[in-house]
Amino acid sequence: MALKKLVAGNWKMHGMSGDIAEIEAIARTARDYPQVDVALCVPAILIERAARAVDLPIGGQDVHFAEQGAHTGCISAKMLRDAGAKLTIVGHSERRDAQRESDEEVKAKAEAALACGLDVILCIGESLAVREAGSAVEIVCAQLAASLPRQADPNRLAIAYEPIWAIGTGKIPTMAEIAEMHAALRRQLQEAYGADGADVRILYGGSVKASNASEIFAVPDVDGALVGGASLKQADFIPIVAAAAEKVEA
Numbered sequence: 001m002a003l004k005k006l007v008a009g010n011w012k013m014h015g016m017s018g019d020i021a022e023i024e025a026i027a028r029t030a031r032d033y034p035q036v037d038v039a040l041c042v043p044a045i046l047i048e049r050a051a052r053a054v055d056l057p058i059g060g061q062d063v064h065f066a067e068q069g070a071h072t073g074c075i076s077a078k079m080l081r082d083a084g085a086k087l088t089i090v091g092h093s094e095r096r097d098a099q100r101e102s103d104e105e106v107k108a109k110a111e112a113a114l115a116c117g118l119d120v121i122l123c124i125g126e127s128l129a130v131r132e133a134g135s136a137v138e139i140v141c142a143q144l145a146a147s148l149p150r151q152a153d154p155n156r157l158a159i160a161y162e163p164i165w166a167i168g169t170g171k172i173p174t175m176a177e178i179a180e181m182h183a184a185l186r187r188q189l190q191e192a193y194g195a196d197g198a199d200v201r202i203l204y205g206g207s208v209k210a211s212n213a214s215e216i217f218a219v220p221d222v223d224g225a226l227v228g229g230a231s232l233k234q235a236d237f238i239p240i241v242a243a244a245a246e247k248v249e250a
């Protein structure tokens with residue numbers, strides 16, 4: 001059961017209330033590509049307004065694993081869902097680093113979000129030092145194994161492979177490096193989930209732009225993209241969605 005390619009935007013800490021118009025423009029033009037699943041993960045303060053304004057799936061960028069409690073500044077899965085979110089990112093390297101999030105904590109976040117009816121994009125990826133040491137596949141596969149929720153429906157869980165050294169830098173791995181990693185992650189997913197592991201979408205993220213999207217989407221087991229900077233503007237983001245649509249038709 002081949003799912004549509006998924007192209008999700010991660011606005012990170014960008015975007016203010018004036019950007020609802022940009023989100024509306026993205027949602028409007030994304031409708032031209034029904035063969036691609038498109039989603040936008042915006043700052044938590046924009047979720048409710050964005051979800052009310054557009055039919056595009058709106059997501060969060062993190063979630064706490066507890067249902068409620070003394071967790072200052074955190075947001076539960078139910079809060080995200082009640083605000084209109086349909087999905088959330090978990091385990092982004094910027095949070096694993098800054099917030100010292102462990103694989104176990106990322107797994108708990110994913111399970112809490114899935115249990116609450118949110119879809120999940122679970123992020124993994126290696127540092128430049130690990131890549132240069134030649135142990136990227138081993139380290140990232142171990143990170144995935146330790147972060148994966150026990151059970152998962154391929155329609156609701158996607159993995160985003162984001163080499164940390166490619167995020168925001170304009171640098172990307174070679175297509176051979178992406179192919180090697182995605183093939184290893186696919187094997188890891190089949191080991192974890194059996195046949196369903198073949199259908200869990202593996203997104204690539206890290207300096208995806210209109211200029212490189214087509215070649216990245218042509219790599220086997222690349223089932224979409226998680227896009228940062230190029231998702232902030234419709235003019236930059238929609239060409240990436242269009243590239244994913246071309247690959248579907250090819």
Ligand SMILES: O=C(CO)COP(=O)(O)O
Pocket residue numbers: 010092162166167168169170205206207208226227228229230
């Ligand atoms: O971190 C990313 C998406 O989650 C990638 O960011 P960039 O596309 O800006 O490199």
